[in-house]
Amino acid sequence: MFPELNSLLNASPDTFKPGDFILLSDRQADASFLIHHYLSFYLRAGCKVCFLGLVQSFSHYSAVGQRLGVSLTQAREKGQLVFLEGLKDSIGAILKEDTSEGTQALSYLRSPRAGLEGLFRFVESSLCQSGDDGPPVLIIDDLSVLLSLGVSAGAILDFTLYCRATVCSELQGNMVILVRCEEEDADDDEEGLNLLQRGLVHQCHLALHVEGLPTGYCRDIHGQMEVWWRQGENDAYNQRKIFQFKVHDKGASFFTRGTSRAVL
Amino acid sequence: MLLEVLQAAEAGGFILIQDSVQCCGRGILRCCINAALKRDEDVHVLGFESPETEVCAGLDSSFAQKLHFHKGFPDPLGWRGKSSFTVQQFTSQHITQLIRDSQPAKASVLVVDSLSLVLRHHDPVIVCQSLQELRKGGVVKTIIGLLHSDLHLQGIVGIVCHLASTVISVAPTNNERHAVATTTRRTKSGKVMQEEEYFSVSEDATLSVQSKPRQHDRVEKEQDSAEVDPASNLTFNLRLSEEERRAKEKVALPFVFSQEKKSALLRPTPGSGRIMYEPDANDDFDEEDPDDDLDV
Numbered sequence: 001m002f003p004e005l006n007s008l009l010n011a012s013p014d015t016f017k018p019g020d021f022i023l024l025s026d027r028q029a030d031a032s033f034l035i036h037h038y039l040s041f042y043l044r045a046g047c048k049v050c051f052l053g054l055v056q057s058f059s060h061y062s063a064v065g066q067r068l069g070v071s072l073t074q075a076r077e078k079g080q081l082v083f084l085e086g087l088k089d090s091i092g093a094i095l096k097e098d099t100s101e102g103t104q105a106l107s108y109l110r111s112p113r114a115g116l117e118g119l120f121r122f123v124e125s126s127l128c129q130s131g132d133d134g135p136p137v138l139i140i141d142d143l144s145v146l147l148s149l150g151v152s153a154g155a156i157l158d159f160t161l162y163c164r165a166t167v168c169s170e171l172q173g174n175m176v177i178l179v180r181c182e183e184e185d186a187d188d189d190e191e192g193l194n195l196l197q198r199g200l201v202h203q204c205h206l207a208l209h210v211e212g213l214p215t216g217y218c219r220d221i222h223g224q225m226e227v228w229w230r231q232g233e234n235d236a237y238n239q240r241k242i243f244q245f246k247v248h249d250k251g252a253s254f255f256t257r258g259t260s261r262a263v264l
Numbered sequence: 265m266l267l268e269v270l271q272a273a274e275a276g277g278f279i280l281i282q283d284s285v286q287c288c289g290r291g292i293l294r295c296c297i298n299a300a301l302k303r304d305e306d307v308h309v310l311g312f313e314s315p316e317t318e319v320c321a322g323l324d325s326s327f328a329q330k331l332h333f334h335k336g337f338p339d340p341l342g343w344r345g346k347s348s349f350t351v352q353q354f355t356s357q358h359i360t361q362l363i364r365d366s367q368p369a370k371a372s373v374l375v376v377d378s379l380s381l382v383l384r385h386h387d388p389v390i391v392c393q394s395l396q397e398l399r400k401g402g403v404v405k406t407i408i409g410l411l412h413s414d415l416h417l418q419g420i421v422g423i424v425c426h427l428a429s430t431v432i433s434v435a436p437t438n439n440e441r442h443a444v445a446t447t448t449r450r451t452k453s454g455k456v457m458q459e460e461e462y463f464s465v466s467e468d469a470t471l472s473v474q475s476k477p478r479q480h481d482r483v484e485k486e487q488d489s490a491e492v493d494p495a496s497n498l499t500f501n502l503r504l505s506e507e508e509r510r511a512k513e514k515v516a517l518p519f520v521f522s523q524e525k526k527s528a529l530l531r532p533t534p535g536s537g538r539i540m541y542e543p544d545a546n547d548d549f550d551e552e553d554p555d556d557d558l559d560v
Contacts, residue, residue, distance in 0.1 A: 161381075165338045198285050
């Protein structure tokens with residue numbers, strides 16, 4: 001959990017707005033540090049977390065979580081964290097060796113045209129189970145992998161619409177989704193990454209977009225993050241701010257443009 | 265023109281609201297719903313993308329019986345069996361039956377939120393055919409659709425815009441409180457009118473519109489501002505009188521090298537310097553040309 005980011009976004013584990021859909025995206029940069037922030041944030045807040053880890057193993061997230069002060073192993077053992085290991089379970093799904101809950105969720109691997117209904121059922125069953133946990137949270141890292149596996153952008157947008165309807169609207173929980181973007185001037189076909197990102201921005205309440213610096217590499221500034229609050233009181237009201245950041249071992253520093261240590 | 269589109273929706277009309285990630289068009293959609301309810305019309309909303317609380321936020325509750333919200337949002341594809349209307353049912357027959365089941369006294373207003381999800385699951389030609397059949401079918405007086413124009417190919421956006429009688433494109437401005445709406449209206453006679461206006465939407469779905477000055481007006485304004493004297497109405501004097509200007513021109517600049525200063529500082533000497541060179545005893549005086557091996 002990054003305290004500076006919490007103060008920027010006016011959130012804390014005790015007071016955060018329910019029903020929010022937060023979209024993380026990056027272009028020529030890596031926004032994975034924000035996923036780790038939100039994972040530790042919601043675990044500290046006592047939420048029931050369903051994590052779809054499609055790009056890394058559980059031990060990776062567990063090691064980073066250890067640095068941020070949360071234990072994913074304990075959270076999983078006591079049922080607060082439901083972790084879908086996309087990498088490990090995909091072997092079973094492709095080879096059809098077993099029909100456990102994880103492989104049913106990954107049915108898109110065998111037939112991408114079937115869509116993501118199985119994955120949505122996994123999310124629904126993970127978060128809708130009754131218990132004394134806090135509000136539900138769904139974290140996905142990352143959705144672009146599904147595009148590479150042959151699922152269409154429309155099917156992914158349908159899946160996120162269903163997740164938003166269930167998690168954010170009905171259960172009043174939160175969603176955090178990471179998606180990668182291509183170059184701005186890439187040939188943008190109908191099934192491209194940029195189309196997926198735009199479709200998700202239409203649905204989200206808060207978008208955090210991470211980019212490299214336009215001036216190139218800098219040792220003290222790892223990139224810049226655009227914070228985009230959407231769906232305020234007035235629909236025409238769109239508030240956007242840009243902050244520069246530096247990622248450390250156990251956190252991240254954020255500063256207004258031009259006020260980093262490399263400049264002052 | 266934007267207020268005229270909202271106040272007097274024509275029969276058989278199709279109003280298309282185009283938005284992008286930069287500016288959301290759902291606020292104008294809510295204003296269209298509110299205006300139709302205040303005209304005492306039956307409004308049928310096919311809500312696929314947003315919940316009823318979000319689409320109907322701020323609407324007047326006294327018109328609640330006139331508003332029919334068909335819930336597609338929790339389950340637009342029928343995955344969970346919770347939907348009263350799925351996107352597969354977006355056909356003119358289904359929608360006509362849906363509106364007739366509510367026994368309207370007259371033709372109704374159909375609102376589609378949003379057409380982007382419909383176009384994702386239906387062929388664009390089929391969607392256009394359904395919209396055209398609904399416009400001429402009799403049970404629907406006006407269709408109002410929301411389209412996220414940056415989620416589709418330009419060709420698909422083009423054919424839907426071509427079908428519409430009015431296209432409202434929303435875009436952001438530098439002012440965070442306002443957005444700009446470009447309204448393109450095509451009358452039955454084929455005449456096309458276009459206007460740009462600033463708008464904002466309040467919490468009770470009321471639209472505030474300001475006229476956007478045109479390019480011609482801006483040029484005239486620049487000409488007017490050029491003639492205005494900026495030096496008037498000041499608390500200090502910006503001008504020089506005649507004697508002040510003459511005294512200013514008479515002042516000699518301290519570092520300019522005038523002729524008097526040159527003659528005072530530099531004394532010319534008779535003759536010029538010469539360089540004489542006596543070769544040393546160890547000098548190798550070679551008459552050979554060092555560039556002899558060049559082929560030029």
